[in-house]
Every structure is written in C-alpha cells, then in structure tokens.
Amino acid sequence: MGSPKHFVPHNYQAYCRDRIIDTPNIGLFLEMGLGKTAITLDAVKRLKYHYLQIVKTLIIAPKKVAESTWHTEGAQWLEFSELRFSFVMGTQAERIAALNTPADIYLINRENTQWLVEYYKHKWPFDMVVLDESSSFKNHQAKRFKALKLVRSRINRMVLLTGTPSPKSLMDLWAQVYLLDGGQRLGRTITAYRDAYFTPDKRNGQIIYSYALRDGADKEIYKRISDICISMRSADYLSLPELMYNDIPVMLDKPAAAAYKKLEHDMLIEVDESTITAGTAAVLTNKLLQLCNGAVYDEDGKVIELQSCKLDALLETVEQLGDEHAIICYNFKHDKDRLMQALSKTGKRVAVYEGEQQKQDWNDGKIDLMLVQPASCGYGLNLQRGGHHIIWFGLTWSLELYQQTNKRLHRQGQTHPVIVHHLIVKGGADEDVITALHAKDLTQEGLLNALRVRLRAAKQG
Secondary structure, rough: OOOOOOOOOHHHHHHHHHHHOOOOEEEEEEEOOOOOOHHHHHHHOOOHHOOOOOOOOOEEEHHHHHHHHHHHHHHEEEEOOOOEEEEEEOOHHHHHHOOOOOOOEEEHHHHHHHHHHHHHHHHHOOOOOEEEOHHOOOOOOHHHHHHHHHHHHHOEEEEEEEOOOOOOOOHHHHHHHHHHHHOOOOOOHHHHHHHHHEEOOOOEEEEEOEEEEOOHHHHHHHHHHOOOEEOOHHHHHHOOOOOOEEEEOOOOOHHHHHHHHHHHHHHHHHOOHHHHHHHHHHHHHHHHHHHHHEEEOEEEEOOOEEOOOOHHHHHHHHHHHHHOOEEEOOOOHHHHHHHHHHHOOOOOEEEEOOOHHHHHHHHHHOOOOEEEEEHOOOOOOOOOOOOEEEEEEEOOHHHHHHHHHHHOOOOOOOOOOEEEEEEEEEEOHHHHHHHHHHHHHOOHHHHHHHHHHHHHHHHHH
16 A cells, blocks of 8 residues: 555554553553554554563454454554564464464464463463454453463463443453453452442343443443553544544455456456456456455356455454444445345344435434445435444445545534545455545546556466
C-alpha cells in the first residue's frame, strides 16, 4: 500500500503506549479502529530496544489477524518496519520451525494456545504476551484459558486488547482480568466473583441458568479494575464526525492462493497486453474480484466456490465489533448468498437492504448487520442513526458508488466517527482497487495499467 510513513501517534495513542510501558499487566479496551495494533507495536519496540525490558513477545490472535494484520501494520510505518515477525501457524512441523526462527514478535492463532503451552511446558520463553481480542479468553472453562493460566507466572508482561471485553455480560470480565492480576481485583475464582457481584436470575429449583448484577455492582467492578484497564470509544477521542479508514489484510491459504494465481494467469494470458481494452478489462477485473471474494460464476452462471479466506476474515471482524452494528457491502449475488449463510450462524440479526422497511429497522437498532449492494444504496438514504461501521467485503471500482455508500452513515446527524473497513486480499485484485480508491485515480487508464502490470507478472510466473 505504498512506502512506509512515519508513525505520529494521536495523544490518546501515546497515552496508551506509555501505559503499556509503565503498567506491566494492562487491558486496552479500545473500540475497533482506534489503532490498538500500532499502539502495541510502538510499546513492544520501545520495551525491547529502548528500555531492554523484554526479549520475546508472543501475540495470540484470531487466525486471520495473526496471519496478516500485525505484519502489514508494521510494514506501514518506518518506526516498525524492521521488527521481525515469525508466524507460528500451519502444520506442527511448520509451527516448530517458526518458533525456532529468530524474531521480535511471534504470532499464533488462539486455537493453538494449548498446543504451545504443552510444547514448551516448564521452558516457556515468552516474557511478554499480547492477547488480541482477549474476549476469546472470557470462558474460564476453555482449554485456551486453562493453558495460559498454567504459564501465567512465567509471563512478566500481559496486554489484553479488545473493543468488547464483556460482549454478553460483566461475567465475561473475570477470566480476562484474572490473566492480568491473578485474581487480586475480582477474586481468585469465578465463584467468588459471582457471589460478590451477582445474584441468581433465571433458575429451575437448584439449577441456575443465569445471573443478574447486584445494584451498583457494575460501578464497583469498574472501580476495582480502573488502574489496569483503559476503556476508550472513538466518540470520546476523535473529532466528530470524522471519516476513518481501516484496511484489513486477508491472506489466502496455500490451496486458495494457488487456485487464484492459476485462474489469474490463465485469464490474463488469454488476452494479450496489446489487446486489453476497456471491455475486456471490465470482465477481467470483475472475475478477479470475484476470486478475491471466494467464488466465481462459470460460463453457465453456476457458482464455483474456491476459498473462504475472506469470509473467515469477515467473521473475525464482526466478532471484534462486538455489539456494534455494521453495514456490509457486497458486489455479486453469490457474495450475498454466502454472506447470509455464514452470518446466520453468528446469532446476529442480519438483513439485506431492500427498501424502506430495512432502512427503518436499521435506524431503530433492530438490525445488527445489514448487507448492502452499493448500486441500490442511492443518494439521500439516511442510515446514520443505526451505526457507524461499514465493512467492504466486495470492493467497487466506482469511486462515486464507494463514496456515496460511505456517506449513508457519514452525514449530518451522525454522532460517532464513521469507520470504513476494507477487506483486502494480499496479492489480489483488491489491492489494485483500494490503491486506486485511496488515490482517487479511477480513470480507465488506471484500470488498464493495473491489468498490464498483472499480465507481466503472470508471464514471468
């Protein structure tokens, strides 16, 4: 995405960075889009190379985030571009090789936490651990929590990152805070925490199904953890209503990358560089963008699914948003069908924008995730009361459609900064589109040049 720039933190980012440095165990409960990744990289670099306080840092994150987000963020800024990353993913042999590779930061997906602890046992080497999306450690009975608990005494610095520390109830806080302080603030057991701050709610005889907060318990909980947890929302720290952009890199797995490269190569080679016209360019880019999204139409209009990497990244993004509502933009009908099928399993209230009814329901807070086809999202459509996040699952070359869709939320009456998230397949046609959108260079010549570059690469490959 261009040459690295200098990282000049906002005041709140510098404050959070300094708190990580000054407070060995800390939770940053920052809304998605406030720059948790850059803040943490800044702190890690300073702790290792300026203050000599850490040696090896482990980041445990959702799979798609671990694969690409941290490394991509580091490459964007000159200050972090020399940090060495090792990706502890893939087969067991690949994970072990990654662990034996010299690096500053080791990244592993959360599903492999138990494996990592069992692999090292009493020789745990990571003196700093970052839990990206720490809410995935909220279950005190989960294997990943129990595994990390076993090596907690060997970790000198622990950082929790999430925008949704208690996605369902404050009961979700106990396990996460325990990983910070070993039970000092909220009790050494979940039972002690429950007895102190909750009362049985729904029950059947001796069987209790849920608990309700005692009066004033929420304020007492916040007070007890306030010295080691920072909570920030974009509305509190950014001028309103700012429009912000968050590029989310998507890494294709090996089979998907091979399939993408083959189809890209075959389609491009069919059209010689000298014969690429506006007509063929439109067809080619449409097909390549379909591939980035995971499925294509064959010659008979049948949908051929090739990969789910971007769909998986979307589900992780939705998880990170917690209770925040979001508009999800798609391009092709098969995108909509696959999105609806995947999102229906999240427990969220999902709808496709079709007209006035969905507009009203969205603005009334009755829809959590609304799928929108940009061409159907016309001028003057007011959606700003329903949320402030837009996720572009399928990108568009049309600058007008792109800007007008974002303006459905970023308009008068919006009370929060609007954050536009782009899901971008690394090495795919998505990168051509997002580069053009950022540069506002969506001329026909820009499209043709992008294809010619890909054609030359395809011939060399």
